Amino acid sequence: MSALPLPAALAEVLARGDVWRGDTLARLPEDAVPSGHAELDAELPGGGWPRGNLTEILVDRGGLGEMSLLLPALSRLSAAGGWLALVAPPWLPHAPAWAAAGLALERLVVVRAGRQAAWCCEQLLACGGFSAVLAWPEATIDAKALRRLQVAAEGRSTLTCLWRPQALAATPSPAPLRVLLAAGKGRLSVCILKRRGRPAAQPLNLSIARPGRTNRALVGPSLSPAGARSAAVAAVA
Amino acid sequence: MCDRLAAEAGVSAGQKLSTALGLEPRLAVSERDAAREGSALESLACWAGRFTPTLSLSPPAGLLLEIGGCLRLFGGVEVIVEAVLGGCAGQSYSTLWAVAPTPLGARWLAQAAAGEIHQEAPAMQVALAALPCGVTGWPDEVVKRLESFGLKRLGDLHILPGAGLRRRIGNGPVDDLLRAWGELPDPQKPFIFPEIFGSHIELPARVEHAEALAFAGQRLFAALTGWLHGRQLLVRACSLHLTHDDGAQSALVLRFAEPAADEGRFLRLLREHLSRLKLAAPVEALRLQADEVVSKPGASAHLFDQQPANEGALACLERLRARLGEAAVQVLGEVADYRPECATRQFDPATDFAFSGASTARFTSPRPLWLLPVPQALGERGVSPHWHGPLKLLSRAERLESGWWDEGERGAAGDVRRDYFVARNPQGQWAWVFRDAEGWFLHGLFA
Numbered sequence A: 001m002s003a004l005p006l007p008a009a010l011a012e013v014l015a016r017g018d019v020w021r022g023d024t025l026a027r028l029p030e031d032a033v034p035s036g037h038a039e040l041d042a043e044l045p046g047g048g049w050p051r052g053n054l055t056e057i058l059v060d061r062g063g064l065g066e067m068s069l070l071l072p073a074l075s076r077l078s079a080a081g082g083w084l085a086l087v088a089p090p091w092l093p094h095a096p097a098w099a100a101a102g103l104a105l106e107r108l109v110v111v112r113a114g115r116q117a118a119w120c121c122e123q124l125l126a127c128g129g130f131s132a133v134l135a136w137p138e139a140t141i142d143a144k145a146l147r148r149l150q151v152a153a154e155g156r157s158t159l160t161c162l163w164r165p166q167a168l169a170a171t172p173s174p175a176p177l178r179v180l181l182a183a184g185k186g187r188l189s190v191c192i193l194k195r196r197g198r199p200a201a202q203p204l205n206l207s208i209a210r211p212g213r214t215n216r217a218l219v220g221p222s223l224s225p226a227g228a229r230s231a232a233v234a235a236v237a
Numbered sequence B: 001m002c003d004r005l006a007a008e009a010g011v012s013a014g015q016k017l018s019t020a021l022g023l024e025p026r027l028a029v030s031e032r033d034a035a036r037e038g039s040a041l042e043s044l045a046c047w048a049g050r051f052t053p054t055l056s057l058s059p060p061a062g063l064l065l066e067i068g069g070c071l072r073l074f075g076g077v078e079v080i081v082e083a084v085l086g087g088c089a090g091q092s093y094s095t096l097w098a099v100a101p102t103p104l105g106a107r108w109l110a111q112a113a114a115g116e117i118h119q120e121a122p123a124m125q126v127a128l129a130a131l132p133c134g135v136t137g138w139p140d141e142v143v144k145r146l147e148s149f150g151l152k153r154l155g156d157l158h159i160l161p162g163a164g165l166r167r168r169i170g171n172g173p174v175d176d177l178l179r180a181w182g183e184l185p186d187p188q189k190p191f192i193f194p195e196i197f198g199s200h201i202e203l204p205a206r207v208e209h210a211e212a213l214a215f216a217g218q219r220l221f222a223a224l225t226g227w228l229h230g231r232q233l234l235v236r237a238c239s240l241h242l243t244h245d246d247g248a249q250s251a252l253v254l255r256f257a258e259p260a261a262d263e264g265r266f267l268r269l270l271r272e273h274l275s276r277l278k279l280a281a282p283v284e285a286l287r288l289q290a291d292e293v294v295s296k297p298g299a300s301a302h303l304f305d306q307q308p309a310n311e312g313a314l315a316c317l318e319r320l321r322a323r324l325g326e327a328a329v330q331v332l333g334e335v336a337d338y339r340p341e342c343a344t345r346q347f348d349p350a351t352d353f354a355f356s357g358a359s360t361a362r363f364t365s366p367r368p369l370w371l372l373p374v375p376q377a378l379g380e381r382g383v384s385p386h387w388h389g390p391l392k393l394l395s396r397a398e399r400l401e402s403g404w405w406d407e408g409e410r411g412a413a414g415d416v417r418r419d420y421f422v423a424r425n426p427q428g429q430w431a432w433v434f435r436d437a438e439g440w441f442l443h444g445l446f447a
Helices: A005-015 A038-043 A066-079 A095-100 A117-127 A143-153 A166-170 A225-236 B004-008 B017-023 B034-050 B068-074 B077-090 B103-111 B121-129 B140-149 B154-158 B162-169 B171-181 B210-231 B263-276 B313-324
Strands: A053-058 A083-087 A108-111 A130-135 A159-164 A177-183 A188-194 A204-206 B055-058 B062-065 B198-207 B233-244 B249-260 B283-295 B329-334 B344-347 B370-377 B379-381 B384-386 B398-402 B416-424 B430-436 B439-445
Touching (some): A038 A204, A066 A130, A066 A188, A083 A117, A095 B329, A117 A159, A143 A159, B034 B077, B062 B103, B121 B154, B121 B171, B140 B162, B154 B171, B210 B283, B249 B263, B249 B313, B263 B313, B313 B329, B379 B439
Parallel strands (some): A083 A108, A130 A159
Antiparallel strands (some): A108 B329, A177 A188, B055 B062, B379 B384, B416 B430
């Protein structure tokens, strides 16, 4: 028996479509929206945020850059003429910022759902007319309701993100993709808790566009109104 | 006239009321009202507008649909008959029907409860020949006279020489006979779809629960849909007027996100509204009125079958609005105002955006995605404001001074004089804070 032809045969076997290697990510037939971050796309199955599946984003504090992480994908969907929905957002959206991010405001729906966030979400997913639904469900939403949402999302081309608290990271969920966000050193740390395919090894540190100047922090008093005035006085003197 | 249950108990037309009540004590008796029958027939005619634009009323209870021109659209006469009968049953009308090449032939066959489809004249004539003379609705003395001649069937009548028959029973019946056979032309007066849609229905029993109105509403909306098809219109808003048993009136306005003519959509929206409606008093009658209609834009159907389209974003939003209230489902719009709390406005989905096109010039300094509903006062420790730790200011001050014009008005932001900063706390949260005469405030989050 010669050992030489074996590698060729192995390569042939590995090239077959129905052979899956344990160290590669599952290739899904579903379409995905490129996230705009190459490092993240490489780690997400399908090469982007999945459409037609729930994505859970676990984050406790606002203002880490969690929405900016999604903005490239959202603006791409909005530019293609899609409708976006924010269901029960925790704060008020500030229109100039959303417009500056490239979203069409006339197709950005804000639903103040109160205690019916899950129902609204299900309706929005089931109608199939939305490209993206971002929802902030109540903390008490149960696995059954999540399961219903996943079923409603399946087979649709809607990018669906549920924002949930970090404390639920250990609780199982029917969402095929779960991402935990935390603040890194000047960057956003993205930890993929669950995805299709092999588990992710370590958190990614993504650089997200942030306002202001990060390199040089200005100390408060020098720029407070009183401070500015005294500086001006000093300049005149 | 009586329904099936009463007929099974032995009740029939022509009995005395006391006899009928003796046979079936639970019998509900109501007076026959020609005006209401007429309006029911008209509303049914409106509904039938979805099948054919050419139809005519034949009072008291007949409706003639000219379907010869629509066979290809519906895919055959059986399909259209099934659709019409199914629709009538859905509105709980019982039907006697027939399809025939002449209007009068179809009517007589229907009155004889034939339930047959005759597309060719000879077949219809054979069927007509077997009908008793009584189905024609001729005056009683004419029918009696014919019976005394021994003429029981229309066929016997038709083979007799016309001139002699005319002398004996008059011109009218003989002309009818010739029209039914297709030997005389029989033009029909077409039903004209009313200019303004308003349909009225008296409920057979008082309704105390709003949900139960959905069933009665179904008939009205079926008529509305047919009327819209017949007139090639779409409805943008309609109202359902409820008459309560104490004589009071109330109205339920249904407003659609986009003009529509789809019965299923109307009913879904109606159910959402009714599930939230609390009736002040039991309802006696309903009236549906089309308030705003627009003409239907012409559109070609696809040549090949397309996969069934989804319900669409606007139809879904309409249902959300029905349940959560109009104000809870809105799209965003920008307003040229420097005060952040005034820079966002909410619009109804699918309103005309021509006016919001004049957007503000883009701010050169960053704006946060989220604003707090009310600025949150921040504590100050030493020199810097605190929010989950000391905030580090990362930008120069941006002075916003605006709004003197609505100072003191109720609900207005008023005159603001603030220095805004981008700041970050040790937890890595990016905030938009401002300082004014009263101290430091957190106003937004750079999410």
